[in-house]
Amino acid sequence: MLNLSEIKRSLLVSLWFIFLTFPIMVIRVNPIEKIVEWRWGNMLLVGIGSFVISFIWRYFIRQKELGLKKIEMGEKITPLLKKLAIRESKYVKSLFLTLVIAAVLFPFVFSTYQTTIMTTVLMYVVLGLGLNIVVGLAGLLDLGYVAFYAVGAYSYALLNYHFGLGFWTVLPLGAIMGAFFGILLGFPVLRLRGDYLAIVTLGFGEIIRLVLENWNEFSFGPSGIANIPRPSFPGIQFSLQQATVYQYFLTIGLAVFTIFVVNRLQDSRIGRAWIALREDEIACQAMGVDKVRTKLSAFALGATWAGMVGVMFAAKTTFINPASFTFIESALILSIVVLGGMGSVPGVIIGAFILILLPEYLRAFAEYRMLLFGAILVLMMVFRPQGIISNVRRTYELKGIQK
Amino acid sequence: MEYFVQLLLGGLTRGSIYALIALGYTMVYGIIELINFAHGEIYMIGAFTALIVSSVLTLYGFNEFAILVLASLIAVIYSASYGFTVEKIAYKPLRSAPRLSPLISAIGMSIFLQNYVLLAQTSDFLPFPALIPEFNFLKNYEHVFSSSELVIVLTTVIVMTILTLLIKFTKIGKAMRATAQDKKMAMLVGINVNRIISVTFIIGSSLAAIGGILIASHIGQINFNIGFIAGIKAFTAAVLGGIGSIPGAVLGGFVLGWTESFATGYVSSDYEDVFAFALLVLILIFRPAGILSVKCEV
Structure with missing residues (x-):
């Protein structure tokens, strides 16, 4: 060499x-x-x-x-995940149990600061999984995903400011608002192909941010909204530290819920339809899949998670302004999905951990964070388009038939 | 009336710049069907290089005309080199990949280049020297149409003409058109497709650099972030006119320039960027092929 x-x-x-x-x-x-x-x-x-x-x-x-x-040449390459799954299926359960215990014990072992970081990571896990529905499963490149995140955050902040609605009331509302905006974006872009779609979603995201920034009467402009209450629990007043831990468990709950739902969705009729749509739109329609409904449901279900995380985010930081919802945020979430592996749930989780924790713990590195994200997007596409953990294609294995 | 003329001419200037950048998008899209997201960054790098070169030359006491020529020339060379390199690194290995892959790679390249300039230079706005001299005969109309605006419009017209002639009448232009129509067939008749793609990137990037120098000198300041918005707007212009078509890009640039100019002049200046994005979304929904939808013409 x-x-x-x-x-x-x-x-x-x-x-x-x-x-x-x-x-x-x-x-x-x-x-x-x-x-x-x-x-x-x-x-x-x-x-x-x-x-x-x-x-x-x-x-x-x-x-x-x-x-x-x-x-x-016809050589079969078994993906890493499949190899692991075949060889160590009995360890998976114990590994899962260990993870659950570690997650539960985490806030009691580590400091509040660490818990906050972990909460952020989990939020990005949920965001990544949400975007994964749109980009990974349905193959629709959405560059304005952060808009739905903003919608969720502003729903909570404004509803609380004007009507005094609490966290638990707004959480489902945020999800509904996210889904509503997802459909709102989805309708006009139904006919668009991959790259045009990317640009329109990018424009949509920027429009939402610019409106939030300029429409002072509605969103209080660049100065944002402060004093957003943290999540409550009926009858209990939390101290700041307790609130952090509480929020951490809420986020874990949301993340576990998301993982569960996304896993089930993947195997559902609609999930199969998304994957079919990603692979070949025309063939998919020929098989009788309703393109309009499938695409809209991908946008709506993807945006739902962003809406919920938005509410969580507003409650966690207690202050939001449009600067938190720039294109860079969308790019970051996209990097998580791409790095982890489009369409793969464990991949996205690992991707979120790497991309959020790395700059957090390598402080000297933090400056180079965005440079790194850009490089990751390029390098992953060139060398490993399937991501760290590639999505296992479901195949039917016919056992017992031998020629 | 004077306000109207002012907006009209302002829109013309904006439109020229958008058209110059849009040409790069449209040519690349015509040949490899890729939205070159990093194109806006090439434009920004062109402006930055011009700023650096002109500052160094000023320090060494060159005269104004020499600075203008040298700074522009070097900036164009560098932008072209960046365009060429970006294609080789981020797009060429992905020729046969699914459509989404090069697009994500392009977005990555755009983020990378932006932060490369941010880290190597600065995040502040830098004052850009007025490279374009003031003309005496325009003294009385300064408030309506400044000399830098005149230069921008004139340069755009000249560059467009040269480009059209190049594509219509030269051998390389013919090869470009052939590659745009059918890559495989072009290869079969002996066209070096990889070279044509490189040439396309080089030409597009040079035009972006010219746009960058002109607008930076007109506005008077730059920072690492100017490429992002300019890139999206130029892309809007390209789509507006029908992506893949050269006259379309020019027309789209002017339409977008006027839309913005009149909308900010008569409606509200807070929403300048919103108008551009809204126009983009509307055009893609109602006429995705653009105003002049000529397919297969580089």
Whole structure:
């Protein structure tokens, strides 16, 4: 692998990137004070970095091509999850039990701060699973998912502000509002194909945010809404710490509920219809699947979770403003789904844990968070489009028939 | 009346910029059916490069004209190189992948480039030097139509003409049209499709850089985030005119520019971006093929 032509190629790549990044990475100007700063160290970094990366890149490209060839030759590659499931089906139960115990004990072992982070992660798990219905199962790329999240959060904040409605009343209302907006978005985009759909949903998300930002009489504009009450429990006044723990358990409840529902949905008639729609729209219609209903139900059911998490989010932070609902948030949720594996429930859960916890614990890293998300989206698509844990395609195995 | 003319000309200027960026979207879409999400970022990088180069040159005491020419030239070269590299990294390995994959990859590239500039440079708005000189003969009409606006409109017209001629009459233009119509067939008649795709990216990115320099010099400030909104709006323009069609992109750019200009002038300036997005959503719902729906013409 380390022959001369390979090194030469990498050297060329390295030189190209040194050239490419020269003005942005090396020079920094301050036009006001008229100072130019030359950062030659960065040049060296780019050179060495791209030299090394180009080797890795080519290695993985070769691996991928090898894999494709193997599939072409008819070799069957069992996905990781299936392998695990076949070999260790008896351990799955005990693993699940351990997870449940760990989750229950977590807030009592770790600090309030850790519990808050874990709550956030679980919220993103639910968001990821919701988006997974739309993107992963139904194959509709939704770039404005954050709009439904905002709808949920603002439903709670405004209903509470004007009518004094409590958390438990608004939680189902938030879900309904989310679903309603999902259908509202779904109707006009029924006819659109993949990429157009992506742009329209992106535009929709931005419209919602811009309206929230500018319509002061309705949403109090960029200054947002403060003093949103935390979730209540009849008859008990919580201290701040207790409230955090309480919220944590609520989120766990929601996450478990979501996992359960999404798992059941996948195997239901409508879930199969989504997958069929993703694979081939025309064939799917020919089989008698109602396209309109299937698509709308995907949008509505996906948005429902975002609406609920929105309510949770407003109750958790007690303050919301439009800045929490930018496109970046949508991109983050999409990264979770893509990294984990589109259509795979355990994948999305793992994806949420990685993408939320990593920047949280590697503080020095936090700056590079968005850079990393972008890179993850590209790299995952190039090298592992199916995600960390690929979705197991259901297949019928005919046992007992032997030729 | 004067207010109307002012809005009309303002819309024309905006529209020119949108058209310049929209051409990149439309050409790439025409050839590989991909919404190049990172195109807005290429435009931003073009503007940033021009800012950096012109600042350095100012410090070394070059004269204004030399700065304008050198900064523009270098910015165009760099934008073209970025466009070329982005295609090689993020899109080329995905040629045969399902449609959703390159789109997600493009979104990733866009986020990556934005944050690359943010981290390597700054998140603040930077003042952009007025590279375009003031013309004396426009002195009296300054409040209606400034000289930078004149330059923007003129440049757009010239660039469009050159591009149309290039695609209609040169060999490479012919190859581009062939690739857009049928990639496999183009390969069979001996067209190097990969090279044509690269050339398309290079041309599109250069146009974006020109748009970036012009608008930055007109508005007077830039930051790492300008590409996002401009990109979506230019895409709107491309779709408006019928994606894949070059005259369509220009027409779409002007329609969008005027819509925005009049809507903000007569209705409300708070919702500037909402008008653009609403127009996009409406056009996609009612006429997804665009105003000029000419398929297969790069």
